[in-house]
Amino acid sequence: MSAMRTWVVNPWRRPRFLAVWSWLYVVWAVGPVGSAIVFSFNSGRSRSTLQGLSLRWYVGDPDLSVLHDPRLLAAMVQSLQLAALTMIIATPIGVAMALGLARWRGRAATGSNLLMLLPLVTPEIVLASGLFLVFVHLFTVVPFGTPAQVLGHVTWSIPYVVVVMRGRLFSIGKEYEEAAMDLGSSPIEALRRVLLPLLYPAVFAGFMIVFALSIDDFVTSQFLSAGDSTTTIPMLLYSTGRSAPNPSLNALATLMLAFSLAAIGIAAFTLTRFARRHGTKAGATRELTAFEL
């Protein structure tokens, strides 16, 4: 007993308990998703009993598979379309804003910084219902459905782009621009031909991050949708998740997962290579999740 006690309180021993606990956590966190993916390949109709593996719910089934069920296919198209549009609009605005806020000094700049951070600390339901009410009562020219959804997605994607870009900007520093100007280039030229090319990998990662954020979004899409025609994948998971009669929904969810993880994987790869070239210590994994207040 006392040997046991000594072992437990000895701070120098190997952290076996912590290791086991952490691996259990990983299994618990990723396992269920893994099982949902496995069930998407089920050859039977059940979502709780595995009856063999097939691609039936992706392409095989002539009526109910993702490829052949118009509802599922439409949700996928809508999700991809929203993500693409959001990415194209939010990233340039966010990059410009990050550059501006990083260099602009003064009281107005402090206020602007605060405004930029506010959407990150606002529960999404507050932002989404505000947008819903503003499109109903004030900006009535914006129709519900894709236009309203894109505007909503862009609104809360901008701060994420700014946060990611800002980290990169600080790690590059101002020396490259200084050197360019010492060698006779104008400030605008230094920005365009030196700083921006240095930032391209981060900008590219920004595009990918916004894509993943948008494709996973549920609350904003739901509040601003125009009914069945603008249903996204997460909305379909929400509305039919409990009652879905077969694993085609799992197949759809798996495809969505593949899209967002591919985007994040590309972003992580780009940022890691970028970090290595510039000798910054912060790894990409950290950068992708450094959304502290």
Add this chain to the structure above:
Amino acid sequence: MKRRSARRTPIESIEMLYPRGFWRTLALPGLLWLLLLFVVPFYASLSTAGGKLDPIFGTATPEWNPLRWHPDAFSFVLRNLVLTNGPFRVVFVRTTIYVFSAVALCLLVAYPVAYYVSRLQGRAKTLMLALVVLPFWISYLMRMLAWVGLLQNDGYVNRILQALHLIDHPITWLEGNPVTVVLGLAYGYMPFMILPLFAALERIDRHVLEAAWDLGANSLRSFVRVTLPLSKQGILAGTVIIMLPMFGDYYTADLLSGRPETSMIGNQIVLYLQGNTLGSAQARGAALVMILAALVSILTIYYLVSTSRAASEARLR
């Protein structure tokens, strides 16, 4: 010292070489966007909550002049929040219990994981960190859907529990079971708790811990006296970061239970805003959203104040 100050002058002046207002102009599109689609919607919610009913159509009409806001919707919500048998009070108390239980669970599970990852080195650390943040990038709805499959009456959770003879009959997990909702919330928001904890724990120098151990502190004592105090900011950050979305959550309860017995504030908001457009439902929904936002902003402000105080204390040291 002298050399550093000599270098600093040109670095600081580099911004001034650009045309006047250049940086402001770059930030402008984003600022305008956030003004129009973040600040204005916020104001629209207030105006709808303070608005009146259209006499002909019976629909909610916002009142844009703050001097003429009607307190009806706010007082309706507040009255029902305070009254012992008010419908919102039950939901509000339930939401608070769910959120606090889920946060406690998250802390309990996430802290050891974050600590372990923060003490790893090199490749093992990168791998473990990637595994731990993986759920961060998996759609929340998909992670809930995965549990819907496992928690069916004939699903694997019941089958495993029965095989282990822990239960005789399958447990009904998905019909109004508060345990499922709390576990679902904890499961869903766990990754957001681990990251701030990890960031705080990683900053603790291993030598500080080793010093404590060298001086005879056992693992419990060094944890209570060194690790825990040094990671206080991380605990606070993680708690606030997951509490913010949890208070507005409605999809977890809907997917894992779908019953009014487990509905949360978020479900109430959705019911008012997306259900009936007639009558005062929209104004009441907007009032509920604003009260939620006010509550949540208290949390945020508390967090910001305590972080800046901690930062200034660190600077004094």
